[in-house]
Amino acid sequence: MKIKTVFRSLAFITAALFLTACGSGGQEDTSVKDIEDKGTLVVAMNPEFAPFEFKTLVDGKDRIVGADVEIAQAIGEELGVKVKFSSMSFNNVLASLQSGKADIAISGISATEERRKVYDFSETYYESVNVVIVRKADLDKYKDTDAFSGLSVATQKGSIQESVAQEQLDGANIVSLTQNGEMINELKNSQVDGVVLEKPIAEGYVAKNDDLAIADISLKSGDSDAYAVAMPKGSTALKEKVDKVIKNLKESGKIDQFVQEAYDLSVSEKEQ
């Protein structure tokens, strides 16, 4: 081989290596830098999900509070930026990351395998269990998952409870609604016979509504039902920061404390 050819190949290899080093897919990870430059962390959530996120009056002003709000504030602190909450219906929460409307989403989001294909997720911070709420007067009717056969059961649009109900409540007719409050009203008015929600959320509604109860039926829940913070795909640097915050909050018992405090606050309030 001529010496010139050797040099040429070397130059080629160097250029190729350089291009690969500039990030996978040719894109640099600016997930943290972008937020720092803006000075604001925009958090997408559906604040109708006490004790994780819900609206309440604080000094006469409408505020969003809850365990997820505390987590978001801690992430904002870690990044040294302000936190802004962007409210939307749950079926738009994850999509807002793709359209760039929000930087992260914290909304009691279960980190399922399917969602993991499209978004990055932090470490999980809360294990969730699914339950069915029914009218207290009918509680005895529902002892088994097939007791709902031919009946209507409500779930929140875009939530994993849609498939939980579909797969586990044999023969039930699943009605997907945008708002959790609407599902509860439909149940109270006998438009539907059951509502599938995760345990702390269901317990909050039952505590505030004497005519409702949690059915004695156990639904299966998997590892992928646990909650995590969602980020756009490729947010490696951001995930590192978020994971650090989650890890600290979990180890210090803060998450459980946030959930308990928010639960107590939500049930102490009048229905709104």
Ligand code: ARG
């Ligand atoms: N954990 C469920 C899911 O990810 C429900 C979350 C609903 N969250 C809310 N803020 N409404 O599908």
